[in-house]
Amino acid sequence: MMLQFxxxxxxxxxxxxxxxxxxxxxxxxxxxxxxxxxxxxxxxxMGVMIATAVVLKVAHMLEILMWAAAYGIVQAAAxxxxxxxxxxxxxxxxxxxxxxxxxxxxxxxxFTAMNxxxxxxxxxAILFEVLRxxxxxxxxxxxxxxASRQI
Numbered sequence: 001m002m003l004q005f006x007x008x009x010x011x012x013x014x015x016x017x018x019x020x021x022x023x024x025x026x027x028x029x030x031x032x033x034x035x036x037x038x039x040x041x042x043x044x045x046m047g048v049m050i051a052t053a054v055v056l057k058v059a060h061m062l063e064i065l066m067w068a069a070a071y072g073i074v075q076a077a078a079x080x081x082x083x084x085x086x087x088x089x090x091x092x093x094x095x096x097x098x099x100x101x102x103x104x105x106x107x108x109x110x111f112t113a114m115n116x117x118x119x120x121x122x123x124x125a126i127l128f129e130v131l132r133x134x135x136x137x138x139x140x141x142x143x144x145x146x147a148s149r150q151i
Contacts, residue, residue, distance in 0.1 A: 001107070003074075004104075004105060004106075004108060004111070005107070007070060007074055007108070007111075008107060008108060008111030008112075008115075009111075011066060011067060011070045011111070011115070012111060012115045014066060015063040015067075015115055015119065016115075016118075016119070018059060018062060018063060018066070019059055019063065019119050019122060019123075022055060022056065022059035023122070023126055025055060026052050026055040026056060026126060026130070027126070027129075027130070029051055029052065029055060030048055030051070030052050030130040030133070030134065031133075033047065033048050033051065038138060041139070041140055042140070044134075044138065045131075045134050045135065045138060045140065048130065048134050049127070049130065049131060052126065052127060053127060056127070059119075059123075060091075060116075060119065060123070063091065063115070063116075063119060064084070064087045064088055064091045065084070065087075067087040067090065067091055067115075068083040068084045068086070068087040069083075070108075071083045071086060071087060071101075071105075071108065074105060074108070075102070075105075076101045076102060076105035076108045077099060077100075077101050077105075078102065081099055082099070085099070086099045086101075087112060090108075090109045090112035090113050090116070091112050091113065091115065091116035092116055093113045093116060093117060095113075
């Protein structure tokens, strides 16, 4: 069981590092694109958000590939298993249950799911912050009104 914890933690830490690197890249892209003068601010905002989302999605794909590779290295599933599909199902917490790990690696799925949930939440926070900053820069936010001061 300890080997499952070590392997799951190792892959999770690698993915967290990858996500941190992609966060820096995504924020840099969003900052440079978001701070430009825009003739059409709403189209510009859409472009910044799409670019940020695509960069984050690529990160998630790489992280899922990392889990699939780890599954292969530790032989977490039967030989004829589609490891990429298995990793996707676990990482996204979809949990179809049509593929299950071998008994010795039954904790690898929950480790993958925990990692996916954490990194999806992180991505949502990045998207929200990029949206907020870009709206602010483009002047598309409304000034706080009396209703917001009543809280």
